[in-house]
Amino acid sequence: MANKTKFQAIKGTRDLLPPDTELWNRVEATAREVFGTFGFGEIRPPIFEPTELFARSIGADTDVVGKEMYTFEDRDNSSISLRPEATASVCRVYIEHGMHAWPQPVKLYYLGPMFRRERPQKGRYRQFYQIGAEVLETVQPGQGGPKDIPKDAAVDAEVIEMVMAFFARLGLEGVQLEINSIGHAAENCRRGYVQKLKAALEQVKDKLGPDSQRRIETNPLRVLDSKLESEQAIIAGLPKISEHLCDDCAKQYAEVKRQLDLRGVKYTENWRLVRGLDYYMRTTFEITARGLGSQNAVCGGGRYDGLVELLGGLPTKGIGFAIGEDRLILSLQEAGKGGAEAGRDVFVAWMGEKAQTSAIAAAQRLRAAGFRVELPPVEQKFGKALGQADKLGARYALILGEDEIATGQWTVKTLADGAQAKMSESEFLEKLKRL
Ligand code: AMP
Numbered sequence: 001m002a003n004k005t006k007f008q009a010i011k012g013t014r015d016l017l018p019p020d021t022e023l024w025n026r027v028e029a030t031a032r033e034v035f036g037t038f039g040f041g042e043i044r045p046p047i048f049e050p051t052e053l054f055a056r057s058i059g060a061d062t063d064v065v066g067k068e069m070y071t072f073e074d075r076d077n078s079s080i081s082l083r084p085e086a087t088a089s090v091c092r093v094y095i096e097h098g099m100h101a102w103p104q105p106v107k108l109y110y111l112g113p114m115f116r117r118e119r120p121q122k123g124r125y126r127q128f129y130q131i132g133a134e135v136l137e138t139v140q141p142g143q144g145g146p147k148d149i150p151k152d153a154a155v156d157a158e159v160i161e162m163v164m165a166f167f168a169r170l171g172l173e174g175v176q177l178e179i180n181s182i183g184h185a186a187e188n189c190r191r192g193y194v195q196k197l198k199a200a201l202e203q204v205k206d207k208l209g210p211d212s213q214r215r216i217e218t219n220p221l222r223v224l225d226s227k228l229e230s231e232q233a234i235i236a237g238l239p240k241i242s243e244h245l246c247d248d249c250a251k252q253y254a255e256v257k258r259q260l261d262l263r264g265v266k267y268t269e270n271w272r273l274v275r276g277l278d279y280y281m282r283t284t285f286e287i288t289a290r291g292l293g294s295q296n297a298v299c300g301g302g303r304y305d306g307l308v309e310l311l312g313g314l315p316t317k318g319i320g321f322a323i324g325e326d327r328l329i330l331s332l333q334e335a336g337k338g339g340a341e342a343g344r345d346v347f348v349a350w351m352g353e354k355a356q357t358s359a360i361a362a363a364q365r366l367r368a369a370g371f372r373v374e375l376p377p378v379e380q381k382f383g384k385a386l387g388q389a390d391k392l393g394a395r396y397a398l399i400l401g402e403d404e405i406a407t408g409q410w411t412v413k414t415l416a417d418g419a420q421a422k423m424s425e426s427e428f429l430e431k432l433k434r435l
Helices: 020-037 051-058 063-068 087-096 146-170 190-203 210-218 220-225 229-236 247-262 325-334 353-368 382-391 402-407 425-433
Strands: 048-050 071-073 079-082 106-115 127-138 176-181 281-288 297-303 316-324 344-350 394-400 410-414 420-423
Touching (some): 020 106, 020 127, 087 127, 127 146, 127 325, 146 176, 146 325, 190 210, 420 425
Antiparallel strands (some): 176 281
């Protein structure tokens, strides 16, 4: 007896179906268009990489690497992981393809699925999609250091401006940009701050929840991320990183704000914005949008100078972001901006054997002109044909019978209002183009 198991998509994964996929395609086409105008080129790295690439870049102590990666042993015993994000891949690509020798800076974008074994909920999936971009620049001998601050800040601001331009083009609503600087890993900067933060957290340890208590040891900065109601007042009283930035990081942060102002990009500052991944430094940002409930971050990004070097490349600066495409789409749909277009432009209702030849030719010419055409494979009764045209959401029914073929005058029915008119093929094409 046949096995009747019903297969289902694995928990946390989804099938994307028409007409929703039209919106996905529109979003992706818009990203390509907008990013292209800023001089970015697309890369398509593989979706799996050596596990070590992620462990080393994201950090072995992070939730993403420690708990959420899909890791498996390949047949040659090497450890492979499905990518939980793509910045590490982009850095590997940069190194592997000698991009330090390309005209600098190198501006790249990607889009595609990422994989994290998180607890699924609205806006959070185990296979989700990101659209991201990175700007990488290898530091030339004699360059770098404090004199690069204005340049780096302008690059940061332009990257942020690009995401905001993309969201504006899509008509995303309730977009809010938050920025922060998390300094750099030095005693007189973030490291010193983290020590102070840790000491302050130890003092209030009893009042914190178990997650935050654990993070005092593993990753104190992440406590600032907490959404627990009972911890908010305590967190508000903790030392702030903005008061512990070194001079260079403070200058860079001030310059980023000035550059955002120059570009007319509105932001708010959020000293609690720390980002979950280890490799960020200085500029960090997050963008939220309407209609997403608790998972309302649609984009996160920041600067990560030094990551390429950590992965075996030359000293290289980096700044980038990743947009959560699933959430972006949800927000657009909630705002009624996901309206899929009508299913077909033209339904060819043909009757009689002779008419089939004309119907095939008409469908070919209309499709070649770019219109979406439904051509029934067999003759249908008039009423049934119109019913099907209606169900498919067609705009027009093109009625082809013996009469129409003899006279060369097509009968065109507008399905929205039932109006019917006779016209030549070229007149019909004109009418379609005016849509
Ligand atoms: P991250 O790579 O963690 O900085 O995340 C960047 C963006 O990706 C977030 O702002 C979210 O919009 C999106 N994102 C991250 N994890 C998920 C997930 N599990 N499901 C859906 N979107 C996600």
